[in-house]
Amino acid sequence: MLSDIQSETPPENLAALAETHYFAANPPPKDLEKHVALARDFIDYHSAKGKRLVLITSGGTTVPLEKQTVRFIDNFSAGTRGATSAEYFLEAGYAVLFLHRQFSLLPFSRHYSHATDCFLDFLREGPDGSVVARDEDAAKMLHVLRKYRDARDRNMLLLLPFVSISDYLHELRSVAQLMRPLGPRGLLYLAAAVSDFFVPPDRMSEHKIQSTDAADALKKSTATSTRPTTDEEETFDNFDSSPAVPRSKSLVIDLDPVPKFLKNLVEGWSPQGMIVSFKLETNPAILVHKAKYSLDRYQHHLVIGNLLSTRKWEVVFVSPGSQDRWIRVPFRKDGVESSAPVADEPVDPNSLPDGEPEVEIESLIIPAVQDLHSKYIWTVEEKERGA
């Protein structure tokens, strides 16, 4: 049992033990080897050129309830933060490895793929049966198209998908380890919404969990001779062994905590890269505290805190040895310019205008992260020069 081994293991080895156990017990995604080969080529290509490279994680991880998965628990995230950030990182000259939840928003296509921005709404029939952009949308579409083509043609963007929490962790570990040759020029920007709880494989049903007892009789009759024995008859319900309407079962799900691998990431998988994590909360009273707690516990470089209700309007940067720094998009409500919010308190969501901000907050976040990354590279290289 892992718990027996844990009680005899010094604390510094516990993270390594949890890692060995988790990755042995939870099978890798079937495309891991293919993804690793793609990631290796991409990273080596940019590393050889001395470029900066950012691994962005984006979208929510799922927690399957069955091995042949019909049902799963999901984490909130459309992938907006990750996909939008990717565009601004490309703009800033970074190569971008985009590890994202399958079918979540992607850089560039995000402008035309949301349910309210269906790409078909931007098109019209042209002459001779051709399809062209509508006149009013053409300029923006051309702008997005050019940036997209440029990123692809210069091999600046690699897209790798994941679905479940275990896919995500396998992919993250492999890619982070491949980033070592980049040294401090590697940046990990962890915006994915990662499940905290999961069903371990030894407790996971192989097949679809049944919601009624309708299949029970079949199991009994196929498992035995055609005529049930007295014992089997007794296992049937004593008031109605074959009800006309199958009875519904309630489902109680017992989830284990997902091991916290940020420590392993910081110390083992990517010891030289700069690591930025996001902290998502819904309660404004605990956001900064939780961000600081995370920084203290994992000893990485920056936590960007955000609240579900205001995440497109403001975030807070929490980093070691610095004042907390709120980054906000300017806004107007009812035609009035926002007065500067209290410096170190979350904005009241009721004071925000309806709809989307006029400025994407990632256009402010990425230059600020880039600035910290420059300082980080300088500090690491200075240390190496001194050593």
Ligand code: 9Z3
């Ligand atoms: C975030 O906090 C992201 O900013 C959002 C973005 C998920 C809110 P959208 O994709 O949403 O734009 O719709 N991501 C991190 C969430 C998370 O799971 N963080 C962990 C935690 O809070 C730490 S790694 O414990």
